[in-house]
Amino acid sequence: MSDIVFMFEVHxxxxxxxxxxxxxLEKALRGRLEPHDLEDAIFDNGLNKLVxxxxxxxCYIPATKIILENIKRYANSNKPFKVAYSxxxxxxxxxxxxxxxxxxxxxxxxxTGMVEFVEQTYYHSMAAFMPLKDWSELRxxxxxHRRAMKELFDYEPKSIENTEFSYNNDIAWLFSSMGYKxxxxxxxxxxxxxxxxxxxxxxxxxxxxxxxxNYRLSDDIGYRFSDRNWDQYPLTADKYASWLAATPGDVIxxxxxxETFGEHHWPETGIHEFLRWLPGEILKYNHLYTSTPSEVxxxxxxxxxxxxxxxxxxxxxxxxxxxxxxxxxxxxxAFKILVDLRPYVKALDEPEITRIWKLLxxxxxxxxxxxxxxxxxxxxxxxxxxxxxxxxxxxYVQALSLLAGLIAEKIEQKKYDVARKLxxxxxxxxxxxxPTGEYTGYSATNIKEFLEIISKAPAESILYHLKxxxxxxxxxxxxxxxxxxxxLDKISSQPxxxxxxxxxxxxxxxxxxxxx
Numbered sequence: 395m396s397d398i399v400f401m402f403e404v405h406x407x408x409x410x411x412x413x414x415x416x417x418x419l420e421k422a423l424r425g426r427l428e429p430h431d432l433e434d435a436i437f438d439n440g441l442n443k444l445v446x447x448x449x450x451x452x453c454y455i456p457a458t459k460i461i462l463e464n465i466k467r468y469a470n471s472n473k474p475f476k477v478a479y480s481x482x483x484x485x486x487x488x489x490x491x492x493x494x495x496x497x498x499x500x501x502x503x504x505x506t507g508m509v510e511f512v513e514q515t516y517y518h519s520m521a522a523f524m525p526l527k528d529w530s531e532l533r534x535x536x537x538x539h540r541r542a543m544k545e546l547f548d549y550e551p552k553s554i555e556n557t558e559f560s561y562n563n564d565i566a567w568l569f570s571s572m573g574y575k576x577x578x579x580x581x582x583x584x585x586x587x588x589x590x591x592x593x594x595x596x597x598x599x600x601x602x603x604x605x606x607x608n609y610r611l612s613d614d615i616g617y618r619f620s621d622r623n624w625d626q627y628p629l630t631a632d633k634y635a636s637w638l639a640a641t642p643g644d645v646i647x648x649x650x651x652x653e654t655f656g657e658h659h660w661p662e663t664g665i666h667e668f669l670r671w672l673p674g675e676i677l678k679y680n681h682l683y684t685s686t687p688s689e690v691x692x693x694x695x696x697x698x699x700x701x702x703x704x705x706x707x708x709x710x711x712x713x714x715x716x717x718x719x720x721x722x723x724x725x726x727x728a729f730k731i732l733v734d735l736r737p738y739v740k741a742l743d744e745p746e747i748t749r750i751w752k753l754l755x756x757x758x759x760x761x762x763x764x765x766x767x768x769x770x771x772x773x774x775x776x777x778x779x780x781x782x783x784x785x786x787x788x789x790y791v792q793a794l795s796l797l798a799g800l801i802a803e804k805i806e807q808k809k810y811d812v813a814r815k816l817x818x819x820x821x822x823x824x825x826x827x828x829p830t831g832e833y834t835g836y837s838a839t840n841i842k843e844f845l846e847i848i849s850k851a852p853a854e855s856i857l858y859h860l861k862x863x864x865x866x867x868x869x870x871x872x873x874x875x876x877x878x879x880x881x882l883d884k885i886s887s888q889p890x891x892x893x894x895x896x897x898x899x900x901x902x903x904x905x906x907x908x909x910x
Contacts, residue, residue: 396592397645397685397693398638398676399605401578402652404454405482405518406446407758409779411438412789414796429746432800436750436793441779443492450493453656456666458499460655464673465508475673476508476684479652480555480578483516483542484756497546504547510686511543513551513574519755520719522556522565523707524733525819529568531736535752536572553578553687557757558718559607559649559710562702566597566604574602576691578649580710581606585702592643596696603691604700607649607710611637616650620663631668635675639682644694647687649710711761712770719760724787729760731794737822738801741815747804750797754790762786805874810907813841813873824868826851829858841873841907848900853892860886860895878906 411417417435421427461477468475481500489496503509515521515535522532536554543549554574556565561579569577581591591606614634618624626633638646651658659665676682685693702708711718720726732754739751762778763786765771780786805812818839826836826847836851838844848856859865863886866879881902890898 395681395683396638396641396643397683397690399478399645399647399685399687399690400476401478401480401512401647401649401687403480403649404485404652406442406449406485406488407518407756408437408439408484408488408753409441409445410436410759410789410793411441412780412785412792414789414792418796427800429744429750429800432796433746433750433753436796437753438779442488446488446492449653449657450489450496452661453653454489454493454496455499456661457652457655457669458496458503460666460670462499462502462506463670465503465506468673468677469506469508471677473677473683474508475677476510476686476689478510478512478553478686479503480512480514482514482518483539484518484753486542486546501547504549510553510688511547511549511551512578512687513539513543513554515539515557516542517752517755518557518757519752520557520560520729520757520760521755522560523716523720523729524736525821526736527820531755532568533572535755552576555579560707560716561709562704562707563598563600564704565707566602566702567600570597570600570602576603576605576687578605578647578687579607579700580708580714581609581647582708582714585700585708589698590643592641592646593697594645594691594694595698595700598699598701603696605645605647605687605691606700607647608641609710611641611646612648612650615648615668616654616658619654619665619668620659628664629668631671631675634668634672635679635682638676639679644697645685645690712764712766712773718764718766718774719757722763722765722783724765724783725760725763728763728787728790728794731791731798733819734822735794735798735801737816737818738805738812740817741812742801742804743815744804747797747801754793754797759786759790763790809874813875814907816840816873818872822872824864826855826859828852828855841903845900845903848896848903853896856899857890857892857895860890860899865899875906878903881906 414435418432421431464475513536516538517535519535521535524531543551552574553576554569555578559578559580566577591608595604597604614629619629621627655665655669707716708714709716720729735751739748762780763783764774765783766774778786780789823837823839824844826834828834834851834855836847838847860882866882869875870879882899885898
């Protein structure tokens with residue numbers, strides 16, 4: 395007996411507007427800018443609306459109606475038809491605005507009881523790969539998605555995928571700690587080795603179960619269906635069902651972009667007819683059933699452990715790694731700018747600015763900047779709304795720069811309040827060293843920690859950093875506290891003992907922060 399698990403990835407990004415700067419300038423000439431003006435300028439909602447309307451007409455509406463028909467057709471049989479959907483939060487926002495009938499269809503799917511909704515990051519982002527030791531951004535985006543699923547469908551997902559099936563042991567551990575029972579990822583050959591993707595596995599270092607996508611059978615539909623040069627063209631429902639019937643294993647996990655059904659393969663290719671007849675052809679086989687991710691991990695035991703160290707993170711894109719998003723210098727530089735803005739966004743705590751930053755975490759922005767070759771390059775070009783990777787990079791960095799400018803303006807208005815709240819990543823922390831170059835073991839990621847360490851770090855370390863101007867440089871460049879840095883500059887040239895330096899630094903910082 396084998397269970398077929400269909401999972402459809404449903405996501406559309408907010409694409410960026412190459413004319414954002416000019417749009418913002420026009421708004422500025424008409425009066426004072428507000429954060430929502432920046433969001434309107436950065437994102438090309440004319441294009442976003444067009445894509446949603448086109449994809450809804452060609453894919454989301456007809457494909458979902460076909461799925462509904464099949465669920466209802468087999469609802470009262472001993473072999474019901476079941477599927478799973480992973481729907482990004484930003485997709486939900488867009489169809490609510492521009493094609494609400496799509497939401498109505500998903501609500502109808504929910505009512506059948508035959509559909510499982512899979513958790514993911516709300517913004518379909520690379521939050522898991524931000525250098526944050528507490529996973530705070532990833533947690534936030536998962537919880538935001540969880541709230542959206544509860545609000546829209548009154549549904550609490552038990553299964554989860556990280557963006558684009560990106561996965562490693564640490565991610566699995568986090569998902570397990572958050573209460574999910576199964577994580578979905580790619581059946582990568584070098585991870586599986588001699589093993590088949592068609593079984594339930596367990597994550598290394600945690601109890602969460604793992605389903606690995608059978609990428610060959612998935613891509614037969616997702617990529618090859620309309621390829622006339624393929625030696626199996628045309629792919630019919632009965633032929634494909636016979637392949638599934640002949641495939642050994644407990645679970646055949648098939649996952650693909652939902653846009654496969656009408657957008658990537660146009661309706662004229664016969665993809666809708668294929669989808670319409672496929673469930674019936676599968677269920678003709680006595681040993682084939684359809685199930686959802688959480689059902690199959692309850693039904694079958696884990697056969698082995700999947701071990702994916704963080705330094706070998708996998709995904710379902712390109713070379714099955716992270717190179718689709720972080721593979722070149724442009725991508726890594728843009729991602730660093732994005733991550734560097736986060737502490738200031740958190741300290742400002744203004745919802746509209748936070749939302750713009752989170753929208754800029756959408757993984758597609760980085761995907762468009764990839765530099766690949768051959769067939770992989772063709773896939774990136776197909777999805778990109780820009781001419782090439784350098785253009786995509788310039789447009790993305792322009793958006794980040796405009797956001798950074800707004801953040802700087804806001805910080806100037808309440809500099810000391812932000813300074814009190816600002817918590818830095820470890821790569822921006824202040825590290826205390828002795829004059830000999832020996833690390834003291836103390837580091838500060840915020841002003842409160844800094845003051846605490848000033849009171850207990852070796853006195854010679856305080857004097858050393860004061861005389862070198864290290865404290866001043868950190869306070870200026872990271873916090874924008876020029877006034878405090880200027881006062882420290884004045885005392886740094888005075889003849890002070892180490893203990894006098896400790897007291898002077900502490901007094902100056904406390905005075906400024908308590909008086910503003």
